[in-house]
Amino acid sequence: MSVLFILIIVSLAVAISFLVAFVWSVKDGQYEDDYTPSMRILFDDEKKETKHQSK
């Protein structure tokens, strides 16, 4: 039963990592625009000869 200690700590660690991911994505502005991505997915893929889009 004492394995419970380790299990709890691990699960908390996982939960915290999700929290960090959430905060990071909000900070990054991912949720600022929730409309344009829906338009973007309908564009055709093209062969990328030039540079990748950087932030």
Add this chain to the structure above:
Amino acid sequence: MQAEKTHTKQKTTCYHCGEDCLEETLVFDSKSFCCVGCKSVYEILNQNDLCNYYDLEKTPGISPPKNVSKKHEYLENQEIVEKLIDFKDDERMLVTFYLPQVHCSSCVWLLENLYKLNPHVFSSRINFLKKELKLSFNYHQLSLRQLVELLASIGYEPEINFSDTSKDKKYKIDRSLVYKLGIAGFAFGNIMMLSLPEYFGLDDIKELSFAKFFGYINILLSLPVLIYSASDYLKSAWVALKHKTINIDIPIVLGVIALFFRSVYEIVSHQGAGYLDSLAGLIFFMLLGKVFQQKTYAVLSFERDYKSYFPISSTIIKENGEEVSIAVSELKKGDIILIRNNEIIPVDAELVAGEAKIDNSFVTGESLPVEIKVGTKIYAGGKQKGEAIKLKVLKEISNSYLTQLWNDEAFTKQNQDQFAGITNVISKYFTLIIIAIALGSLFYWWNIDKKIAIHAFTSVLIIACPCALALSAPFTFGNVLRIFGRNKFYLKNATVIEQLAKISTIVFDKTGTLTQAANSSISYIGEEMNKDKLNAVASLLRQSSHPLSKLVFATLENYQLVETKEFEEVLGKGIVATVNGKTVKIGSANFVETTKEDAATTSVVYVKIDNKLLGRFQLENAYRKNLKTVINQLQQYFKLHLVSGDNDSEQKRLLVYFSKENAFLFNQTPEQKLKYIKELQQQNEKVAMIGDGLNDAGALKQSNVGISISEDVNTFSPACDAILDAEVFEKLPLFFKYAKTSINIVIASFVVSFLYNIVGLSFAVQGLMSPVLAAILMPLSSITVVVFVTLATNLSAKLMKVD
């Protein structure tokens, strides 16, 4: 629409922008284009393999403006560049542009593939709803000016202005709320998981060291919730305490702190598991409620503001010289508008012709007219004092700007906002009473069952919500303003509704208020006017915005407009100017300095040229239809008075509408009208004045509610509190009634929220309610009040046939 000089016989539409090819049709690559601009954009796209643009939408293009060359020179200036960009380092610059032309997915596609047009653009990203383009580019190789010109060349010229874009600020505030909510949710879930043994009563687990372990982890988890997520409440309560006042957040903070410390004590002393799950859950649900509230308010208040602004109309001069009245919201850049004497300039515009003397008292408070030269920009809000001028529209404007001016300090009255006062008083006592009840139930239960004591204490503090009280008045009045606006009755602000409900006496003006312009019959008696004289009279009349001038002007035919100099209008008396060297005076008998010859049944306008009386125009007053019904309905509830600047010739006719008890006063000057209203107010009457806003501005301001009736909303006088479109004159009695009803609705919602509080408290005091349930019910109560109030106002509007 016909294509005049084309080589093709039938109508062709441009492949790029979809407009008809009017002037010329250019053919390139077997496609037709309407102009060089569109063809150039197509060429650019074609050369760079970007013709996918046309596949996503049909004719998605925007015709680029004709000459772009010198326009963006100012972007070479380094200071301006620094102001505009978001970020700069050794490699790149980041800038955000507003592109109003973005309207479809082709635009998004093209603008995000901008790097194909110019390799020095690293990346570009569109936010479609905000129409913003975020660019990252190599500024060593491509200057900001060149970037802007590139955008312009494909039809997406950015709109650059230097005013503070406060759009970002809104997002930053919302974001911190999101973080707080996220942390509270994370903590809530995990604390609950660690409290599972408690819930299931697994005592053997509790015996082991797990109890301690779980307990301490719970404390750790709840620390960020207390310190960060609840920080708004903590700060607000602290500020209130510092200023020795009480506010709504103090009970909440009390409850939260009590829960936390009691829980810590219980865990550390091994007396129990504490209530940290309730604490985290409480804060989580409260923040969730806040988020919902913010979203609801944002939707409702936006609608409320936008729809209750009155639509100003403006006279536009079409290309064929025809003068047409259209709503200001339909004005486009480049339109030519006519602004007469005393009319407000509704949009930022450039002076094209005429002598402009602008009174900027609405905007700056400075009422000394400023002379403007042709070609200079005039800002919206100024009033023309002088002859009619022609302006070219530079920028379309929102109706909200002018209503902001309307609500300016200079025009506010000293009327008290009764409901705001009540709400403040109640909030103060409310909080004290709640704290007393909470402490009372705490002491009561302490010796019986400590658990129930804590539950009762915190539930009482959380569930008692005066926020419902604070919301009733604003939401009711906001919705009422919107409903009134939909029905062409535009109020300055919410205080007017309260004042409307209290009115006991109504004072009417005659000309323009009870009479209407359209159906008056006008006859001319006097010397026949030759061409010169006719032109002079017509040109002078055109300058003025007085209803009589407009009426007479409408009857004249076959005139040619000539230049007038030294135009001057004396309110309530007449207008004068010099035309072709002769002095022309049009106005009342007094003004024109002649003896009265009128038949005493009409309004008369005399015409004098160079000291020789030419003749006079006689106008039969036509009263508004439904006047009788309106007066009858109003008489049942209010005392009615008529105060007119005209002569008493109409008294007999008016007696048909008004009964003999009502007071009639004729030949009143604007000052006398004002005095009359003051006298009524001294007799403790609450007076509403209904006029046309021109020469009774003082009286309108003096009255408790000044309503100005307008046929076409050009002549806007800020002294009034409400504008009634002449079309809905017959609904006036209904509007008064509805204002009273809305007050009743506010009172009803107060009662509802009191009842809710009492019921909730009775459960909480008995310890039957857990704090988490209290936290859920709290935002629910505010939302119910808001929904109730909105439904009630809409329903009663429909039932009373106001809507």
